[in-house]
Amino acid sequence: MRVAEKLNRFIIRPGARSLAAFGNVVLAAHSPHAAACLDSSRHRTLLQRRAHPCLGLGRRSATVYRGCMPRRPARGRLTSASARPRLSAPCLAKQLAGKCACRSNVMPEASTLPEDFRCFYVTRADSGDVRAAVATRPLGELPAGDVLIRVAYSSLNYKDALSATGHPGVTRKFPHVPGIDACGTVVQSADARYRPGSHVLVTGYDLGQNTWGGFAEYVRVPGDWVLPVPPGLSLRESMIYGTAGLTAGLALRALAHRGVEPGAGEVVVTGATGGVGSLSVAILARAGYTVVASTGKQAEHGFLRELGAARVIGRDELHDTSDKPLLAARWAGAVDCVGGATLGTIVRSLRRGGCVAACGLVGGIQVPLTVYPFLLRGVDLVGIDSAECPRAVREEVWAKLAGPWKPAALDRLASEAHLEDLPDLIATILRGGLRGRVLVVPQPR
């Protein structure tokens, strides 16, 4: 018997139309022999093996595989290796749902899902021209993944603007859907940690870079990218934070780990009215630090004081282009969203043992520095990588963001936009003109 024939025998299709539409399959091998067939088949690389004893038919257990198949098996029927009576797909789904304690592994009927979804769709022509517009695409075009999420909110980050305008350092694969953040409700899950109906969030990894992202009504992602929305945060609040909040939280954590505690002295935040900046001001102040906010926006000093800044300074104060290796020691710590000469100025003006968490590059990528601040003042320059930071660290920081660091003014940081508003907002964020956080609502107005 050819491998393909054997494969057909083991196909369980709870929701045959969903399989045909989305290319998802659930294969259950009811014997070691059947599992061996799958393990050695040419489809192996497309399938994830999941030992899941409760998904077996009858009393027998099964080794379950999930994945994306390149071809469409015959519709509407279940066949099993042992010539069991044929079941319709909905009937099988009900049986599995009744037997399986882990309902998240049962795919919902295709009829509960739309055939297509709205998204902010970015294309690149052969000439290199990048265009972005709201579009409707078939749900089957979403990338393969364990967890399908109906997106309630995404948010706009500087990186999204780079992705949407075709910056090759962020996105190389087109057509593309940007959005490095997403939160919402699980619709389908092949990952036992997430049940349909639960509230989850995703930030970073490859979401919105080369994997279609949160500027869409749906995202499909690997289970390891997903976190439950922590108790203490609503879906909306989780995206007011989003990547910007996680980055601010990681920066605060880095300062504290290097001994920059509340009471150590002034901590300066640059790019303070931006997403990472405004959240850094707010959570540092909430955690008890004395925060100095640096901004280029004269009109927003009041906003920054409302967030908890003790003082507000102009961004020119932190732009020293002299070649002095050390400047007057001012700061116990810093969260820098700007990079370039600003980061160089801060490192040279840290107090002995001070620390700067480097987050951003809106002001440039070259940092003019000598080794003197490190050798003569023992300062630390710490890099923050929110996209790939380990899961345990994410969980720790999200719990703090939902609890002791959560600012009373969190909601005041946010405005809401729809997909149609994104072109204007992207142009604004690229020229440094946004204030606070913009929530992106992918559902139609």
Ligand SMILES: NC(=O)c1ccc[n+]([C@@H]2O[C@H](COP(=O)([O-])OP(=O)(O)OC[C@H]3O[C@@H](n4cnc5c(N)ncnc54)[C@H](OP(=O)(O)O)[C@@H]3O)[C@@H](O)[C@H]2O)c1
């Ligand atoms: N490391 C990570 O994991 C991570 C995560 C998220 C973001 N980031 C980076 O952090 C930076 C900020 O991201 P964001 O999403 O918060 O962007 P954002 O909302 O646009 O904030 C950037 C802010 O920087 C200031 N600014 C803009 N252009 C400037 C310039 N030429 N010189 C000096 N200041 C300037 C502006 O604030 P003022 O007008 O108040 O000065 C602006 O609002 C970006 O470089 C982004 O790539 C890094």
